[in-house]
Amino acid sequence: MSDMSETTIFNRIAIIGIGLIGSSISRAIKMNGLVDFVSVTAKSQKSLDTAVSLGIADSVTLNLDEAVKGADIVMICSPMSTYAGIMESIAPNLKTGAILTDVGSVKASVIRDLSPKLPAGVHLVPAHPVSGTEHSGPESGFAELFEGRWCVITPPTGTDQSAVNKIADLWRAVGSNVEFMDPFHHDQVMAMTSHLPHLIAYTIVGTATDLEKSLMNEVIKYSAGGFRDFTRIAASDPTMWRDVMLNNKDAILEMLQRFNEDLTALQRAIRWDEHDTLYEFFLKTRSIRRGVIEANQEKMYE
Amino acid sequence: MSDMSETTIFNRIAIIGIGLIGSSISRAIKMNGLVDFVSVTAKSQKSLDTAVSLGIADSVTLNLDEAVKGADIVMICSPMSTYAGIMESIAPNLKTGAILTDVGSVKASVIRDLSPKLPAGVHLVPAHPVSGTEHSGPESGFAELFEGRWCVITPPTGTDQSAVNKIADLWRAVGSNVEFMDPFHHDQVMAMTSHLPHLIAYTIVGTATDLEKSLMNEVIKYSAGGFRDFTRIAASDPTMWRDVMLNNKDAILEMLQRFNEDLTALQRAIRWDEHDTLYEFFLKTRSIRRGVIEANQEKMYE
Structure with missing residues (x-):
């Protein structure tokens, strides 16, 4: 040095x-x-x-x-x-x-x-x-x-x-x-970009953890199908993330409520075979991906 | 050749x-x-x-x-x-x-x-x-x-x-x-490893899409905080994924129900400041990550 x-x-x-x-x-x-x-x-x-x-x-x-x-x-x-x-x-x-x-x-x-x-x-x-x-x-x-x-x-x-x-x-x-x-605005942005994604990832990995042992082992074996990305996020420090959830409670609960409404709508669409609802929803999310790539975030992580 | x-x-x-x-x-x-x-x-x-x-x-x-x-x-x-x-x-x-x-x-x-x-x-x-x-x-x-x-x-x-x-x-x-x-067993494993993760990723990216324009642009800007991983999954082919959801309906709805119960429990823990519940939940998901890494899935993807 x-x-x-x-x-x-x-x-x-x-x-x-x-x-x-x-x-x-x-x-x-x-x-x-x-x-x-x-x-x-x-x-x-x-x-x-x-x-x-x-x-x-x-x-x-x-x-x-x-x-x-x-x-x-x-x-x-x-x-x-x-x-x-x-x-x-x-x-x-x-x-x-x-x-x-x-x-x-x-x-x-x-x-x-x-x-x-x-x-x-x-x-x-x-x-x-x-x-x-x-x-x-x-x-x-x-x-x-x-x-x-x-x-x-x-x-x-x-x-x-x-x-x-x-x-x-x-x-x-x-x-x-x-x-x-502004600190409040920061917390709102991060609730969506970081805090809710972590909460969701922890949840889905937790759901898998509760499966019967043999099924869970297969979930791990075939995790490259999508689940694996969630396990990385859900391996983050538990103390830090407990504190994040409790300290940004209002913004996270607000975003979570919106997420729940959207998920319930999709759940209903699956149950009632609403082809078009599912297709339209799955199509609209593609444009955000383009935005993310253009914002040059892709190569900045790992 | x-x-x-x-x-x-x-x-x-x-x-x-x-x-x-x-x-x-x-x-x-x-x-x-x-x-x-x-x-x-x-x-x-x-x-x-x-x-x-x-x-x-x-x-x-x-x-x-x-x-x-x-x-x-x-x-x-x-x-x-x-x-x-x-x-x-x-x-x-x-x-x-x-x-x-x-x-x-x-x-x-x-x-x-x-x-x-x-x-x-x-x-x-x-x-x-x-x-x-x-x-x-x-x-x-x-x-x-x-x-x-x-x-x-x-x-x-x-x-x-x-x-x-x-x-x-x-x-x-x-x-x-x-x-x-067995085909039915395959569908149950994939519901958890792949289909539910895709559904959840599509949902959260869709939730962000509905934010007011200026907030959404900031979500994209700061997406490396976790959200970005979801946008990649949610950029997958909409026709294919509509068909997956409708053709594996029973297994997906079953896994989604379990996920919803876990998410509701975490939502409640956040609302009522249940420090220990959150900490324990965020801790237990780490072991699955170790399983995924040991299963050597990590380097096989991209």
């Missing part, structure tokens, strides 16, 4: 949680020389040991308060259900002028959980890197995870613009395309 | 329908020199012209009866809703000792539609190559489509074993792994 200290964006970052995203951003920061000093904290010593052995932390500690002391930027990369407790603990230790950010998949709830204890002079700039894999844990991370992917930043109204710019600079420096969005 | 006529399995094949599967099997037969003469028929002259220009047919005709005359094997590769009509037409023209086969995704209904008019001395050996892409039409085919994929053969009770063996030989010769199954 070359000495890039002249181009660093921050002097000291504290990364709270070192799973797939936390360890990936640590790696990307190290690889690109974006921050002078990376302090890592996590709930388990095992994760910290892994971070050390991977060479992605300049210091590690189980102590939250110690980790954030003196940091210019504190990035929460733990499950969203831990945010309020973390904030309670770290608030008195945040440096004036520091930026507090995160990587959670829901944004309105993050602002709800972090704002109340936010000390004066600390800037809250929530962000959501729209990237990930079905794997979890510090070993699963890689520096290129964010390359060519979106990072959506959702600053609350009135947030200091230079703080927002610095977070945007960080994500651009690890290869992401940055967009800004 | 080398002269492999000594190793051909059949003298003359008639392929009815030249879409993704029909054109792929034609190519694979040509590439491997498995049949001496390939006769192709389709509903449109345009498809036949394409078959000629691709060099995958020794003769083409719009006339069904002409196509099957003198064929040792007749393979139906058209949508399943056309089977009964095709059988009505070709039955008097099938050669004694000929094998009638197909590539449909549902098997009990195929036997229902083809058996009644089956002439004495003609062997019915239905088959299902578990392979495909989201593309359709003769240009989309490729000779390697069946390599390393399953082909499930579902002969009715009492079918001539040498006829069954010849169909198995053909599929093995194009690279497939052959399995034999």
